[in-house]
Amino acid sequence: MGTIVVCLSTEVVILLGIEGYDPEWHHDAVALAAVHRARFTRLIGRKLLHGWLMWDMSERGWFADGPVILGFGGTNVEITHRKFDECAITWDQVDMTAPIDWYATGIQLDWRADPHAALRNARGRVLREVNIIERTTPAKWHSGFLHAVEFLFDGARLAIYNAMDENGLTDVPEMELPVTSWRRVHVA
Numbered sequence: 001m002g003t004i005v006v007c008l009s010t011e012v013v014i015l016l017g018i019e020g021y022d023p024e025w026h027h028d029a030v031a032l033a034a035v036h037r038a039r040f041t042r043l044i045g046r047k048l049l050h051g052w053l054m055w056d057m058s059e060r061g062w063f064a065d066g067p068v069i070l071g072f073g074g075t076n077v078e079i080t081h082r083k084f085d086e087c088a089i090t091w092d093q094v095d096m097t098a099p100i101d102w103y104a105t106g107i108q109l110d111w112r113a114d115p116h117a118a119l120r121n122a123r124g125r126v127l128r129e130v131n132i133i134e135r136t137t138p139a140k141w142h143s144g145f146l147h148a149v150e151f152l153f154d155g156a157r158l159a160i161y162n163a164m165d166e167n168g169l170t171d172v173p174e175m176e177l178p179v180t181s182w183r184r185v186h187v188a
Contacts, residue, residue, distance in 0.1 A: 067079060076091070
């Protein structure tokens with residue numbers, strides 16, 4: 001009689017060179033808001049303590065493909081954009097003390113706290129509201145495109161937006177978006 005051998009292996013997820021980082025990508029603002037509403041609601045009223053960016057050591061600059069991490073004391077939210085309109089939000093998945101191995105490309109990456117003016121402007125401020133901003137179109141094949149996750153703080157605004165297959169940051173003050181081409185989906 002033959003022997004059956006069962007091999008159980010644990011697959012380690014490594015995305016963007018970050019062990020354990022396993023984002024779920026979304027294309028729809030309403031769905032993205034619904035998935036994360038409860039967790040964002042718990043952040044309302046808390047101060048942003050730090051923001052971290054993935055840093056290219058040899059280029060001495062922001063590696064915008066990596067997640068933008070916002071630290072609210074005991075909770076980190078990680079936001080990443082890719083392709084034309086995909087966004088993923090994860091919670092406490094990134095261990096910033098672990099080395100980043102960018103698929104043996106030779107790019108040396110690390111984390112930097114608050115290297116961008118938009119992050120420094122929001123640091124220490126109380127979070128009041130979170131929204132998903134979507135660009136709307138009249139096209140029947142695709143009525144909306146995820147554009148940004150918007151954080152409104154006391155006296156500051158921070159938006160992490162899709163900069164065409166990477167992340168972008170802005171702290172331009174809140175403005176009313178034209179209803180004919182943009183909509184803001186309230187999260188918390």
